[in-house]
Amino acid sequence: MAEQENRPPSYEKGSRPPIDTDRSVRRARTRRRTAIAVVIVLALIALFWWRPWSRSGAPGTGPAATARRGGRAALANMAQPVHVATAAAGDMPIVLTSLGTVTPLATVTVKTQLAGTLQSVAFKEGQLVKAGELLAQIDPRPYQISLANAEGTLAKDTALLQTARLDLKRYQTLLAQDSIASQQVDTQASLVKQYEGQVQSDHASIDTYKLDLTYARITAPVSGRVGLRQVDPGNYVTPSDTNGIVVITQLQPISVIFTTSEDNLPAILKQMHAGAKLSATAYDRNNTMPLESGYLETIDNQIDTATGTVKLRALFGNDSQMLFPNQFVNARLLVDTIHQAVIVPSSAVLNGANGPFAYVVKPDDTVTVRPLKVGPIDGERTSIASGLAIGERVVIDGSDRLREGAKITVAPDAAAVLRAASGGREAGAAPGGASGAHAHHRKSASGTAGAR
Numbered sequence: 545m546a547e548q549e550n551r552p553p554s555y556e557k558g559s560r561p562p563i564d565t566d567r568s569v570r571r572a573r574t575r576r577r578t579a580i581a582v583v584i585v586l587a588l589i590a591l592f593w594w595r596p597w598s599r600s601g602a603p604g605t606g607p608a609a610t611a612r613r614g615g616r617a618a619l620a621n622m623a624q625p626v627h628v629a630t631a632a633a634g635d636m637p638i639v640l641t642s643l644g645t646v647t648p649l650a651t652v653t654v655k656t657q658l659a660g661t662l663q664s665v666a667f668k669e670g671q672l673v674k675a676g677e678l679l680a681q682i683d684p685r686p687y688q689i690s691l692a693n694a695e696g697t698l699a700k701d702t703a704l705l706q707t708a709r710l711d712l713k714r715y716q717t718l719l720a721q722d723s724i725a726s727q728q729v730d731t732q733a734s735l736v737k738q739y740e741g742q743v744q745s746d747h748a749s750i751d752t753y754k755l756d757l758t759y760a761r762i763t764a765p766v767s768g769r770v771g772l773r774q775v776d777p778g779n780y781v782t783p784s785d786t787n788g789i790v791v792i793t794q795l796q797p798i799s800v801i802f803t804t805s806e807d808n809l810p811a812i813l814k815q816m817h818a819g820a821k822l823s824a825t826a827y828d829r830n831n832t833m834p835l836e837s838g839y840l841e842t843i844d845n846q847i848d849t850a851t852g853t854v855k856l857r858a859l860f861g862n863d864s865q866m867l868f869p870n871q872f873v874n875a876r877l878l879v880d881t882i883h884q885a886v887i888v889p890s891s892a893v894l895n896g897a898n899g900p901f902a903y904v905v906k907p908d909d910t911v912t913v914r915p916l917k918v919g920p921i922d923g924e925r926t927s928i929a930s931g932l933a934i935g936e937r938v939v940i941d942g943s944d945r946l947r948e949g950a951k952i953t954v955a956p957d958a959a960a961v962l963r964a965a966s967g968g969r970e971a972g973a974a975p976g977g978a979s980g981a982h983a984h985h986r987k988s989a990s991g992t993a994g995a996r
Contacts, residue, residue: 644802698746
């Protein structure tokens with residue numbers, strides 16, 4: 545009976561023993577946690593024994609750190625390649641630049657001065673015309689008829705005047721003989737005066753109709769370029785038409801109106817009062833290409849209080865017709881010229897917290913920071929009022945890698961390298977890349993072989 549109780553339980557064929565699920569899950573989790581902890585401990589031990597500084601003692605004292613510090617020191621002591629330029633003496637113009645508008649001196653809307661049918665147009669749109677040139681023709685026949693009628697009336701009144709004068713002469717003779725009353729003589733004299741006034745009025749009528757015939761022939765009042773035609777032939781035109789027939793714009797000469805600050809007025813007025821004619825140049829909107837050269841014509845009579853500027857008008861001959869009405873241009877006014885100014889390329893002047901400065905090259909090929917006082921600027925050239933002397937060299941390229949006392953090496957100019965290279969090729973290079981000496985040697989050898 546005891547043996548039966550200690551015997552393991554038997555299971556039927558094809559069945560599985562029962563499994564304690566919770567206990568199995570707990571054992572699996574414990575094994576995973578143990579494995580992770582062992583891996584972490586091994587990693588910490590390996591990291592501790594393989595740290596580079598642990599072999600040499602303190603951090604930053606190993607060979608690798610020493611090499612890094614040596615590389616940085618070598619880089620700091622390395623001469624930086626830069627491009628330099630020499631401060632030279634020259635003339636620096638004081639130029640005022642401002643955006644201006646091309647404004648014609650005359651813009652005329654051509655209108656008819658009498659009513660009539662537009663018979664013909666004698667111009668082409670966009671054509672250049674001269675003052676007095678025929679533009680259009682109004683039908684003149686009604687005015688020619690009125691002129692003929694006025695001339696007939698004048699002939700009639702002239703004949704009546706002559707008859708009245710003869711009668712007056714006879715009456716005066718009879719009055720002298722006391723054969724006629726003086727009242728009749730006075731009446732005849734008054735009649736002569738009436739006819740004289742009528743003849744004078746007839747002459748005025750004739751002049752009026754002649755003027756109408758002149759107005760029927762419409763001519764250009766000014767020289768310039770005609771615009772688009774506003775009315776076609778065959779239309780009945782009147783002086784009250786708003787658009788007129790065509791608009792003429794004067795192009796030669798033409799002006800540019802621009803503004804400048806009131807602070808610049810004293811220098812401009814000083815030159816004008818001295819009788820100087822200030823030169824002006826009109827550039828395109830990109831301020832790169834000059835279009836026309838002229839001179840300052842006049843200054844407006846008041847300052848705009850809203851902007852603190854004053855208007856100026858510069859006059860241009862516009863011979864090349866590069867200036868067009870209402871075109872935006874950059875006007876440059878030459879106010880004065882500074883002679884023997886210290887001039888450097890504009891790229892040499894840098895801006896810092898304390899103002900403009902430049903890197904000046906010293907004789908030992910190191911640079912020093914030099915504060916500058918900048919004068920007028922003309923494009924790629926800048927004048928130096930103080931801080932730099934003529935003949936000193938300044939860095940114009942590569943200054944971003946420099947500091948006070950940095951050592952430099954002057955890089956060769958690209959243009960000089962190209963000239964030297966082309967000169968070397970012209971002096972000794974032969975086709976195929978061989979030098980002149982080698983080519984001459986081959987030619988001599990072939991000549992000797994031919995002689996043999």
